[in-house]
Amino acid sequence: MILDGKAPTGKIQDSWDDHRFASLKLVNPANKRKYKVLVVGTGLAGASAAATLAELGYQVEAFCYQDSPRRAHSIAAQGGINAAKAYPNDGDSIYRLFYDTIKGGDFRAREADVWRLAQVSNNIIDQCVAQGVPFARDYAGYLDNRSFGGAQVSRTFYARGQTGQQLLLGAYSALSRQIGLGTVKMFPRTEMLDLVVVDGEAKAITVRDLVTGEVRTHVGDAVVLATGGYVNVFYLSTNAMGCSVTAIWKAHKKGAYLANPCYTQIHPTCIPQAGDYQSKLTLMSESLRNDGRIWVPKKKEDCGKAPGDIPEADRDYYLERKYPSYGNLAPRDIASRAAKEQCDEGRGVGPGGRGVYLDFSASIERLGEGTIRERYGNLFEMYERITDENAYKRPMRIYPAPHYSMGGLWVDYNLQSNIPGLFVLGEANFSVHGANRLGASALMQGLADGYFVIPYTIANYLAQTKPGKVTADDPECRKSIADVQAERKQLLGINGKKTVSEFMREVGVLMWNNVGMARSQQSLTDTLQKLPGIREEFWQNVKVSGSGDELNQQLENAGRTADFIEFAELLCRDALHREESCGGHFRVEHQYPDGEAMRDDANFTYSAAWQWKGTGQTPELHKEPLKFDNVHLAVRSYK
Amino acid sequence: MRLLSDSIGRKVVMAITGLLMVLFVVGHLLGNLSIFAGPNGINAYAEKLHGLPQVVWATRVVMLTAVALHIVLSIRLTLENRAAKPTAYAVDRRLRVTFAGKNMIWTGLLLGGFIAFHLLHFTVRSVPGLDIVQGLDGHGRFDVFSMVVAAFGHVVTAVVYVVAMAALFLHLSHGIQSTFQSLGLNNAKTMPGFLKFGSVLSVIFLLGYGSIPVAIFFGLIAK
Amino acid sequence: MSATEHGTMNLKLIVWRQSGPDKPGRFETYDAKNITPHHSFLEMLDVVNEDLIKAGKDPIAFDHDCREGICGACSAVVNGVPHGGQERTTLCQLHMRKFKDGDAIYLEPWRARAFPILRDLIVDRTALDRLVQAAGFVSCHTGGVADGNAILIGKPEADYAMDAAECIGCGACVAACPNGAAMLFAGAKVAQLAELPQGQVEAPQRVAAMVKAMSDNDFGNCTNHYECEGACPKGVKVKFIARLNREFTKALFQETLGTISTNRGTSKE
Missing domain, CATH: 3.10.20.30 (Beta-grasp domain)
Incomplete structure (x- = not known):
């Protein structure tokens, strides 16, 4: 089936304004209070959406698995948030932000959506300032900007190294205000485990209270999913431990299409894994590459030596060698793949040979330790806390790690999935980043969706539906509760030999090795053959202790792991079908002789949206062709 | 907003009454030190002071009110705070809490008791079982000097006063800097200064007040 | 190594x-x-x-x-x-x-x-959320706000607000406090918003509501031990508690004089 994103046609500059006026219906103020919207997830997208919808007058119920909405993983973003304010007078514009985002995404996103994002980006900054977000300022009192990867202008706004935290606390404060006013009912420590679809429309969710274990259904008039990304499918990632695919996977199994799951982003500057016991990877700001030189020993036998004992002549500054003009500042995907290559060839350093050096000695010599400390002191401190190594004295070790998923549930221009009434925001949807996300764009998208898009587009759906159509005693609701309870019961009843983390680690390692930074037909086929076996073993041999009627973290993780195992198959299938390399998806068969990613625009200029057909069944592919009227398709080159 | 029932309102009252008492303690010390000038010093000072009954009574009323408020609020705060922290940790390890800070209620209650005793002792001059020397000096003034010297000649009385001054030292070494925090006067710049000020002042009180019974007991001040 | x-x-x-x-x-x-x-x-x-x-x-x-x-x-x-x-x-x-x-x-x-x-080791910290729900925000609407550079904020002020905003809401301050008080948490929020012009409009109402919410939610009273500062994993300083006290005293004074009202819904005298 050919999917229609329902993007407005006509002049792109006017597309969002025209659409809002001409295509979107409004709900009158007195009627708004009759509608209830369920918002799942309270990160940037969810919290801003819940707060804004409640302020408009809708009844809102908001859900998060954390103990407080303030802890959603948006909080971990360090670098900043982009906006086309052009305050530095350096030639930025909405058009340029739009263009950079399309190009950065390797021409795999919908133009109109990206334009809208660039357009509302300026409102986001104003909104956050009004909320009391302490953005960095210059001495004259004006907002400060810095530059970030993939752009030639300084358009990134930041709050120390904690931009995500500060923006989330802004959205959380707006949400808290509504909770205090009684317009939002907040359900923390509550995990969504099913979507209820009645007569083809999303009308309720089934959740489990993580404290009492109670499984119940919340009924509304529309469901908004803002549940983040799925890169924990690789087991080790920079995502929080609780980040999972569960909410969107359950929606997918109820009919929502999942688009472009193979677009995953690997961040080059993370602290390498130290051992098998490790539970998560920590990202360090990419800005380190401004002053650090990346190298590995030329000779394999030098890998065990202390870096200081390896003479200059025996070091390979491979990025500088391969990409003379960009050098250590090569884009994320390229830097990541190059590091993997060196380690695969046996020249990696540190535990397991999975690391490359990021060396500041030249910069320290040139600028002095004081300057480096001023620029990166907090990162060096964090590095030392984790590794017990002083990076002023010996080079840092870094290695790439999964940290963002561009793919997600398919949505149209109104952020509505193919199931009417189901809206998807932020990282959970597939929309604006195409095949690769630029730095400082995730925060922008989350808040754009929540503050400035969904409030308009959801009204269009609600205006055409009767409030309170479905009640909790609807057979679909009761069936959903029974299904969720049955699944919990099954998980608890297996009482096998392997723990949940053993399964998750097994799947993660398999996915990381075969479907991580580089994919081949061979690796994908192999993985697709192994995954069903792991899935079957999981349902026969997993060990989950305790009961379902209490706080049971094993049970929570078991459910998430089961979904990851199923989802991993879809990710592989998507990666296998996309016979090209683009952005975060690199197929070794499709590269230029110099190792650059080779797109196939003739055959793959579309978004791939997959429809669930049952466990073990091949999902059905639906294509949404992508049209580029305002930017020209071109090869990205960073030589 | 309410001064006597909001948590911070009560802190402010504690701080202001505390500061008033500190001011009193400063004046009282200056007066008391006149004992080192011999009978002429302190007896003349006492007579002069009592020649101003309005000042004396106004001070007494203000100070008694302050003491009463300070005690009542501190007991309420302590009870509330204990209720807010019902269970202690198995390992008692503290990063910043000081002995003085932790025992404010006890040093405070001890001081409260001492103030009552001290008033009975040297102001009302009637403590059952205690012989208080009362008389006039050669100039026809009430002989404060002889009364005090005689009192601190007794080991028990001297010890009681010294212990009370130790309690005062502890109480104020936390209390003085605490008032500046409660009144919101602290910031990164002023805080170290206030902390030092509190410590120095409470040491001065300890040495100043403590020296009197000690000096008398060891015969450094005698008739 | x-x-x-x-x-x-x-x-x-x-x-x-x-x-x-x-x-x-x-x-x-x-x-x-x-x-x-x-x-x-x-x-x-x-x-x-x-x-x-x-x-x-x-x-x-x-x-x-x-x-x-x-x-x-x-x-x-x-x-x-x-x-x-x-x-x-x-x-x-x-x-x-x-x-x-x-x-x-x-x-x-x-x-x-x-x-x-x-x-086991899991506690319910929603009391901290309720403090924020009481008034730990700027009551701005989504949309219709001024340009981000319309009101200038000095770098020292922005940095001060950011220092306060470092709080991650973990509750270690409450756990460390011998009195189970939430003053460092509340102080950081009050100080952050009182320092910024956007938050100053509601500063008296905010401090009044948050102080009341602390008592309503079973937190204890501050006795200036500064144990909270020692335990804070983000280095939030007790100077923000002093700021909270100052904001409270200022508001109380102004309200007593009738120049402001901290009771939402009533006008000043």
């Missing part, structure tokens, strides 16, 4: 176990075996839990999420000190190299009346 680089250690954990909110709790002792210096504290707990699961016992429940020191979820008192006492370090960032082979480690949940225990 440290001498213990390749050495492993065995530790004794004395952990508070409590199966539910109103259930009795007790300490139980577990062995943590083959722990390397590079294990984070929570990864050490992961190891212990895997052993417990395999032995058919209930694993130790503890809150955690980002494991990079920013989400504020992790929360346990290690040998009497919230987050274990390494300066500016959350429990998830504390590493086992700070311990020695054979150490005995006491692990307890945050203890305060405002934080009821849910299970």
Whole structure:
């Protein structure tokens, strides 16, 4: 089936304004209070959406698995948030932000959506300032900007190294205000485990209270999913431990299409894994590459030596060698793949040979330790806390790690999935980043969706539906509760030999090795053959202790792991079908002789949206062709 | 907003009454030190002071009110705070809490008791079982000097006063800097200064007040 | 590299176990075996839990999420000190190299009346959310706000607000406070918003509501021990409590004079 994103046609500059006026219906103020919207997830997208919808007058119920909405993983973003304010007078514009985002995404996103994002980006900054977000300022009192990867202008706004935290606390404060006013009912420590679809429309969710274990259904008039990304499918990632695919996977199994799951982003500057016991990877700001030189020993036998004992002549500054003009500042995907290559060839350093050096000695010599400390002191401190190594004295070790998923549930221009009434925001949807996300764009998208898009587009759906159509005693609701309870019961009843983390680690390692930074037909086929076996073993041999009627973290993780195992198959299938390399998806068969990613625009200029057909069944592919009227398709080159 | 029932309102009252008492303690010390000038010093000072009954009574009323408020609020705060922290940790390890800070209620209650005793002792001059020397000096003034010297000649009385001054030292070494925090006067710049000020002042009180019974007991001040 | 680089250690954990909110709790002792210096504290707990699961016992429940020191979820008192006492370090960032082979480690949940225990080391911290819900915000609407540069904010003021905004809401301050007070948490929020022009409009109402909310939510009173500052994994300073006190006193004074009203819905005299 050919999917229609329902993007407005006509002049792109006017597309969002025209659409809002001409295509979107409004709900009158007195009627708004009759509608209830369920918002799942309270990160940037969810919290801003819940707060804004409640302020408009809708009844809102908001859900998060954390103990407080303030802890959603948006909080971990360090670098900043982009906006086309052009305050530095350096030639930025909405058009340029739009263009950079399309190009950065390797021409795999919908133009109109990206334009809208660039357009509302300026409102986001104003909104956050009004909320009391302490953005960095210059001495004259004006907002400060810095530059970030993939752009030639300084358009990134930041709050120390904690931009995500500060923006989330802004959205959380707006949400808290509504909770205090009684317009939002907040359900923390509550995990969504099913979507209820009645007569083809999303009308309720089934959740489990993580404290009492109670499984119940919340009924509304529309469901908004803002549940983040799925890169924990690789087991080790920079995502929080609780980040999972569960909410969107359950929606997918109820009919929502999942688009472009193979677009995953690997961040080059993370602290390498130290051992098998490790539970998560920590990202360090990419800005380190401004002053650090990346190298590995030329000779394999030098890998065990202390870096200081390896003479200059025996070091390979491979990025500088391969990409003379960009050098250590090569884009994320390229830097990541190059590091993997060196380690695969046996020249990696540190535990397991999975690391490359990021060396500041030249910069320290040139600028002095004081300057480096001023620029990166907090990162060096964090590095030392984790590794017990002083990076002023010996080079840092870094290695790439999964940290963002561009793919997600398919949505149209109104952020509505193919199931009417189901809206998807932020990282959970597939929309604006195409095949690769630029730095400082995730925060922008989350808040754009929540503050400035969904409030308009959801009204269009609600205006055409009767409030309170479905009640909790609807057979679909009761069936959903029974299904969720049955699944919990099954998980608890297996009482096998392997723990949940053993399964998750097994799947993660398999996915990381075969479907991580580089994919081949061979690796994908192999993985697709192994995954069903792991899935079957999981349902026969997993060990989950305790009961379902209490706080049971094993049970929570078991459910998430089961979904990851199923989802991993879809990710592989998507990666296998996309016979090209683009952005975060690199197929070794499709590269230029110099190792650059080779797109196939003739055959793959579309978004791939997959429809669930049952466990073990091949999902059905639906294509949404992508049209580029305002930017020209071109090869990205960073030589 | 309410001064006597909001948590911070009560802190402010504690701080202001505390500061008033500190001011009193400063004046009282200056007066008391006149004992080192011999009978002429302190007896003349006492007579002069009592020649101003309005000042004396106004001070007494203000100070008694302050003491009463300070005690009542501190007991309420302590009870509330204990209720807010019902269970202690198995390992008692503290990063910043000081002995003085932790025992404010006890040093405070001890001081409260001492103030009552001290008033009975040297102001009302009637403590059952205690012989208080009362008389006039050669100039026809009430002989404060002889009364005090005689009192601190007794080991028990001297010890009681010294212990009370130790309690005062502890109480104020936390209390003085605490008032500046409660009144919101602290910031990164002023805080170290206030902390030092509190410590120095409470040491001065300890040495100043403590020296009197000690000096008398060891015969450094005698008739 | 440290001498213990390749050495492993065995530790004794004395952990508070409590199966539910109103259930009795007790300490139980577990062995943590083959722990390397590079294990984070929570990864050490992961190891212990895997052993417990395999032995058919209930694993130790503890809150955690980002494991990079920013989400504020992790929360346990290690040998009497919230987050274990390494300066500016959350429990998830504390590493086992700070311990020695054979150490005995006491692990307890945050203890305060405002934080009821849910299970083992997990407590209910929604009282902190309720403080923010009371007034820890600027009441601006979505949309229709001024340009970000319309009101200039000096760099020192912006930095001061950011220092206060570092708070991750973990509740270590409350756990450390001998009085179970939330003054550092509330002070940081009040100070951040009172420092910025956007937050100054509602500053008196905010401080009044948050101070009231602290009492309503069973938090204790501040007695200026500054234990909170010692335990804060983000280095939030008690100068923000002084700011809270100052804002309160100012508002009380102004209200007493009738120049403002802190009661939303009423006009000033």
